[in-house]
């Protein structure tokens with residue numbers, strides 16, 4: 552093997568996880584001598600997604616935050632309220648800005664190489680051996696491999712044991728003739744759309760008084776037809792927002808897998824999963840971006856302290872249980888979620904809700920939130936498994 556195919560770390564996938572890790576590593580002077588290879592078939596030159604998340608502290612991605620909101624609106628047939636986010640802020644980062652910003656900074660570091668290709672077989676290395684990855688027939692070796700993409704044989708669903716839903720969404724960026732939106736307030740949930748036995752809501756992210764992303768979202772196994780999404784969006788804009796004069800400027804659609812299927816982190820002596828293959832997508836919400844940023848910091852600290860990436864915290868077990876129960880209710884009784892979320896928002900402050908979703912608090916702090924919603928759907932989900 553030519554020596555230029557030997558690396559300290561190979562990162563498979565230059566998405567949110569792969570690029571945030573490589574970017575952060577390239578900023579750490581103590582790790583600056585490491586030789587890194589990043590593998591991805593995609594050059595990441597289009598805006599293939601937009602990430603939103605809440606945070607209560609500065610983050611390095613703030614340099615590329617596209618929009619931020621400090622008020623949240625909740626709307627349903629049972630509850631209607633606007634909330635100040637207090638110490639939190641809801642932020643949006645566009646994929647294209649993230650890819651450009653991180654790659655530009657990484658490219659200042661001569662020890663990071665990008666190869667455009669598809670990783671297929673990843674082989675672990677024991678003891679003194681290195682791990683290796685095959686990229687379109689060429690083999691690269693490294694001390695550590697961070698695997699941020701699923702390879703074909705990686706994922707075998709077990710529907711008899713775990714829940715599998717997808718957060719399907721289709722959105723329109725609209726421009727209205729008259730001022731219609733408050734650019735400081737985003738709507739996280741508007742359940743005033745037919746639920747049809749599943750959890751369905753609309754998300755409204757205003758950019759200006761005249762421009763907003765209106766996104767129809769459903770937690771289901773299968774998507775609807777494109778026509779059905781268009782119909783639901785039209786009906787919502789016309790009948791609920793009472794907007795009649797507008798133009799659709801852009802459209803976006805996507806799906807985020809939501810499952811409690813377990814994803815191991817250390818999958819060999821020298822291989823670790825990151826991002827989605829590492830289970831970083833929160834099963835009951837589909838949020839992953841901020842979790843990936845936090846995970847990246849732990850991996851960097853592990854490399855600095857121990858010269859390996861594995862010293863990261865395991866997620867608290869109680870939250871895996873909550874996620875399983877929530878997914879169970881969403882899968883079998885999805886239309887009950889409007890009522891459950893209404894109770895949650897009516898009876899709790901934003902800080903408690905965000906901390907619960909961020910998995911930061913011990914169980915005792917979550918008791919008031921858990922006791923604030925009707926227990927019956929959850930008891931039923933526990934019994935049905």
Ligand SMILES: Cc1cc2nc3c(=O)[nH]c(=O)nc-3n(C[C@H](O)[C@H](O)[C@H](O)COP(=O)(O)OP(=O)(O)OC[C@H]3O[C@@H](n4cnc5c(N)ncnc54)[C@H](O)[C@@H]3O)c2cc1C
Pocket residue numbers: 563564565566567568569590591592593599600601602603604668669670671699700701702804805806807825826827828832837838839840841843
């Ligand atoms: C459309 C969309 C919108 C989302 N919005 C939000 C949001 O608002 N907030 C939030 O918190 N989360 C959101 N998510 C969920 C999650 O944050 C994203 O999916 C995030 O991009 C996950 O990061 P990742 O690194 O795991 O995967 P990705 O960012 O998808 O990166 C994986 C990379 O691996 C590459 N790859 C695939 N196969 C191979 C291979 N064989 N070899 C090498 N490379 C390979 C891919 O080309 C890709 O670049 C969204 C997801 C989607 C799909």
